[in-house]
Amino acid sequence: MQENDNRxxxxxxxxxxxxxxxxxxxxxxxxxxxGDDHDAHAHHHEEGFIRKYIFSLDHKMxxxxxxxxxxxxxxLGGGLAMLFRWQLAYPEIPxxxxxxxxxxxxxxxxxxxxxxxxxxxxxTWADRYWExxxxxxxxxxxxEFIPAGVMTGAFYNMLFTMHATIMVFFxxxxxxxxxxxxxxxxxxxxxxxxxxPVLNMLSFWLAVLAAVVMVSGFFVPGGHASAxxxxxxxxxxxxxxxxxxxxxxxxxxxxxxxxxxxxxxxINYITTIIxxxxxxxxxxxxxxxxxxxxxxxxxxxxxxPVLSSALALLIFDRLAGxxxxxxxxxxxxxxxxxQHLFWFFGHPEVYIxxxxxxxxxxxxxxxxxxxxxxxxxxMVYAMIAIAFLGWIVWGxxxxxxxxxxxxxxxxxxxxxxxxxxxxxxxxxxxxxxxRGSIRFTTPMLHAIAFVSMFVIGGLSGIxxxxxxxxxxxHDTYFIVAHIHYVVFGGSLFAIFGGIIFWFPKMYGRYMNxxxxxxxxxxxxxxxNCTFFPMHILGVGLHRRRIDNPMATExxxxxxxxNIFITMSAFTLGVVQLILAFNFVWSIYKGKxxxxxxxxxxxxxxxxxxxxxxxNFAQIPTVYRGPYEYSVPGEESxxxxxxxxxxxxxxxxx
Amino acid sequence: MVQREMEIAENRPFSNAKLGVIILLGAETMLFAGLIxxxxxxxxxxxxxxxxxxxxIQLPRLVTGINTGYLIISGITMYLSxxxxxxxxxxxxxxVLLILTGTLGLVFLIIQGSEWVQxxxxxxxxxxxxxxxxxYVLIGCHAVHVFGAxxxxxxxxxxxxxxxxxxxxxTAVETCTIYWxxxxxxxxxxxxxxxxx
Numbered sequence: 001m002q003e004n005d006n007r008x009x010x011x012x013x014x015x016x017x018x019x020x021x022x023x024x025x026x027x028x029x030x031x032x033x034x035g036d037d038h039d040a041h042a043h044h045h046e047e048g049f050i051r052k053y054i055f056s057l058d059h060k061m062x063x064x065x066x067x068x069x070x071x072x073x074x075x076l077g078g079g080l081a082m083l084f085r086w087q088l089a090y091p092e093i094p095x096x097x098x099x100x101x102x103x104x105x106x107x108x109x110x111x112x113x114x115x116x117x118x119x120x121x122x123x124t125w126a127d128r129y130w131e132x133x134x135x136x137x138x139x140x141x142x143x144e145f146i147p148a149g150v151m152t153g154a155f156y157n158m159l160f161t162m163h164a165t166i167m168v169f170f171x172x173x174x175x176x177x178x179x180x181x182x183x184x185x186x187x188x189x190x191x192x193x194x195x196x197p198v199l200n201m202l203s204f205w206l207a208v209l210a211a212v213v214m215v216s217g218f219f220v221p222g223g224h225a226s227a228x229x230x231x232x233x234x235x236x237x238x239x240x241x242x243x244x245x246x247x248x249x250x251x252x253x254x255x256x257x258x259x260x261x262x263x264x265x266x267i268n269y270i271t272t273i274i275x276x277x278x279x280x281x282x283x284x285x286x287x288x289x290x291x292x293x294x295x296x297x298x299x300x301x302x303x304x305p306v307l308s309s310a311l312a313l314l315i316f317d318r319l320a321g322x323x324x325x326x327x328x329x330x331x332x333x334x335x336x337x338x339q340h341l342f343w344f345f346g347h348p349e350v351y352i353x354x355x356x357x358x359x360x361x362x363x364x365x366x367x368x369x370x371x372x373x374x375x376x377x378x379m380v381y382a383m384i385a386i387a388f389l390g391w392i393v394w395g396x397x398x399x400x401x402x403x404x405x406x407x408x409x410x411x412x413x414x415x416x417x418x419x420x421x422x423x424x425x426x427x428x429x430x431x432x433x434x435r436g437s438i439r440f441t442t443p444m445l446h447a448i449a450f451v452s453m454f455v456i457g458g459l460s461g462i463x464x465x466x467x468x469x470x471x472x473x474h475d476t477y478f479i480v481a482h483i484h485y486v487v488f489g490g491s492l493f494a495i496f497g498g499i500i501f502w503f504p505k506m507y508g509r510y511m512n513x514x515x516x517x518x519x520x521x522x523x524x525x526x527x528n529c530t531f532f533p534m535h536i537l538g539v540g541l542h543r544r545r546i547d548n549p550m551a552t553e554x555x556x557x558x559x560x561x562n563i564f565i566t567m568s569a570f571t572l573g574v575v576q577l578i579l580a581f582n583f584v585w586s587i588y589k590g591k592x593x594x595x596x597x598x599x600x601x602x603x604x605x606x607x608x609x610x611x612x613x614x615n616f617a618q619i620p621t622v623y624r625g626p627y628e629y630s631v632p633g634e635e636s637x638x639x640x641x642x643x644x645x646x647x648x649x650x651x652x653x
Numbered sequence: 654m655v656q657r658e659m660e661i662a663e664n665r666p667f668s669n670a671k672l673g674v675i676i677l678l679g680a681e682t683m684l685f686a687g688l689i690x691x692x693x694x695x696x697x698x699x700x701x702x703x704x705x706x707x708x709x710i711q712l713p714r715l716v717t718g719i720n721t722g723y724l725i726i727s728g729i730t731m732y733l734s735x736x737x738x739x740x741x742x743x744x745x746x747x748x749v750l751l752i753l754t755g756t757l758g759l760v761f762l763i764i765q766g767s768e769w770v771q772x773x774x775x776x777x778x779x780x781x782x783x784x785x786x787x788x789y790v791l792i793g794c795h796a797v798h799v800f801g802a803x804x805x806x807x808x809x810x811x812x813x814x815x816x817x818x819x820x821x822x823x824t825a826v827e828t829c830t831i832y833w834x835x836x837x838x839x840x841x842x843x844x845x846x847x848x849x850x
Binding site: 195196263266267268270271274275276278279301302303304305306307308309310312313316320321322323324330331332333334337340341344618619 | 657658661665667669672673676677679680681683684685686687688690691694695698699704706779780782783784786787790794
């Protein structure tokens with residue numbers, strides 16, 4: 001390890017360590033024995049398995065825990081999406097006048113023999129296994145949810161509700177905010193841990209509890225929540241509408257717990273970033289990903305309690321007989337209020353999902369273009385502007401819910417204003433790459449994919465911000481395409497890029513680059529094949545519901561496209577197994593990484609690999625901004641933040 | 654090195670704990686903003702309040718007004734005890750004031766509870782339309798916060814009786830004061846909205 005460090009760090013070691021030499025005598029042995037000091041980390045000793053890997057207080061371990069938690073939930077949420085895509089590709093075709101129907105066409109089961117599907121007599125081992133697990137006398141799983149080969153509406157609704165809920169609350173936020181936030185914030189601002197390590201652990205374990213409660217909802221009678229991830233009232237209030245009993249209660253309780261987890265986490269992030277930056281790390285020397293996480297923590301802090309209040313009222317409605325959102329006569333309830341409260345949280349939540357992705361892209365692009373980020377301050381102000389505008393646009397989700405036309409115009413205008421800071425960011429990323437010496441490493445490919453997919457998602461957003469257009473395309477696949485271009489094409493590509501980029505610092509090894517490249521290209525192609533045609537479906541007014549995509553004549557032409565989307569979606573899902581395999585394999589068998597493999601300026605790469613408890617042998621001092629690449633007159637094309645000025649003459653300014 | 658890190662920590666304008674509590678209050682404000690927003694929507698949706706279906710209900714304005722006074726006094730005593738610790742007055746003064754604060758908080762909760770029992774007896778329950786539901790949820794949410802603050806204060810009183818606070822080292826009592834005063838300051842807003850709007 002030490003040799004690797006020296007090799008990649010020749011000039012760094014010469015200058016940085018020499019300059020710090022005056023401190024060396026006192027520093028050298030400090031981490032091991034300093035019995036009478038006040039620094040808890042300095043007399044750290046080896047911890048047992050449980051304290052180290054499970055109830056860890058170390059921000060790096062908590063970050064990794066959040067990462068693995070999010071990746072596991074990613075496969076659960078993705079699996080649910082596969083299930084309803086399966087149904088959408090093979091809808092029943094009704095008989096219409098002058099058009100031969102096809103009746104209830106059973107879903108094709110890959111691997112089961114035709115005889116078994118027709119007669120119910122098992123022929124092959126796959127048939128027998130299927131029968132035993134899903135269709136035996138006791139389980140009758142297929143009988144209940146897919147009778148006669150067509151999914152029931154209740155089951156379908158549950159699938160897409162839980163797909164969205166899990167992806168938003170249990171995948172993207174835990175990975176982007178929980179994993180990257182915990183891992184990066186203390187390392188990048190140059191401190192030893194979070195401000196409140198115990199609260200940090202509490203935040204993770206509350207998130208686990210929320211996930212357990214959420215998953216347990218699948219096993220209660222009546223099935224899981226099926227009122228959409230937005231839980232619109234009165235659909236969500238009265239079990240009579242959906243037939244869902246405790247499933248929806250558990251859904252609401254789980255999100256309340258997740259709210260506590262976010263609250264604790266965001267208090268921790270904000271305090272840490274405000275209070276614990278290394279000397280010289282001014283706010284405008286913070287890496288942009290830290291800025292993004294800071295803004296996101298503020299959004300989470302202020303937005304989630306509004307959802308919590310709405311969820312509490314919903315739980316009262318369902319369990320205590322109140323009438324806040326119900327339409328019970330004489331109760332005085334107001335179903336529309338739920339939508340206002342939900343989207344007042346929901347729209348900032350959308351920026352919670354994308355801002356950290358923007359931050360990660362802003363880290364990767366300068367590093368692999370070997371150029372300073374274009375317009376650092378405008379990047380920060382753009383993020384602040386996006387975060388602020390996010391609070392006053394929630395009504396654009398409700399154009400169809402009944403709204404005074406003047407309010408519609410207000411929400412339309414403010415929504416379109418968001419295009420301005422978003423465009424500032426996009427052009428700054430392009431400006432950073434322009435005439436840079438771009439290195440097409442896999443993280444950079446992901447970052448470029450992020451920018452390009454975000455542009456597509458952003459442009460379709462401008463369409464639907466338009467009230468008259470949205471009235472037509474509301475609740476169609478156009479909206480589905482938009483959210484997936486932003487959250488999958490944006491956030492998830494940033495997540496993949498970030499994982500590959502920081503993996504050497506997290507686990508001390510590289511991920512296998514060949515597998516990463518295969519994963520990237522297959523994901524990129526399958527992603528676009530899955531979601532791009534949805535724009536066309538949406539403009540063709542294909543609504544997002546089970547009943548029945550082929551019921552009306554104007555949708556007949558879309559059957560082939562639906563099958564194509566489903567095939568692509570399954571490819572997309574299967575391809576993620578490559579990432580999962582690569583991730584686990586590389587933790588143990590990957591090529592050992594040196595300290596700073598990508599030649600990055602920011603502080604996390606100053607820490608040794610693997611990062612020890614307490615992160616830094618000595619708290620670094622920061623001398624410059626994070627993106628000083630290819631500085632004229634410098635020997636190397638990078639200038640780490642912690643490297644002192646070598647010529648004392650330049651200290652004059 | 655250790656000395657350098659202590660200097661870095663001392664240069665902070667706020668301690669981590671104090672900053673954390675202030676940030677927490679931001680979230681609390683948004684929680685109550687959600688509930689108060691819901692209350693205002695229902696209030697504006699009805700020409701009369703209470704709605705005609707519950708026109709006979711009279712909320713106990715006077716008793717609650719006196720109760721409001723108790724809570725405000727507790728905020729003042731809390732602040733005074735913090736000041737006394739800060740300027741190093743004898744421990745007896747601050748201890749008495751802290752215990753007085755906690756007692757006033759408890760008295761507030763007990764009076765509130767007895768009011769609830771009477772109102773339920775008169776037929777105002779959670780199920781009495783949005784009028785009863787908003788009343789119990791808003792007031793109850795605040796009461797839960799007062800209850801939490803009393804528990805927090807009990808711990809602080811225990812620490813104070815054990816002589817843990819000095820003029821340089823009293824973060825626990827400072828953070829508790831911030832939270833207590835927030836909960837006290839919130840009450841008059843709720844009192845005005847729920848009892849007089």
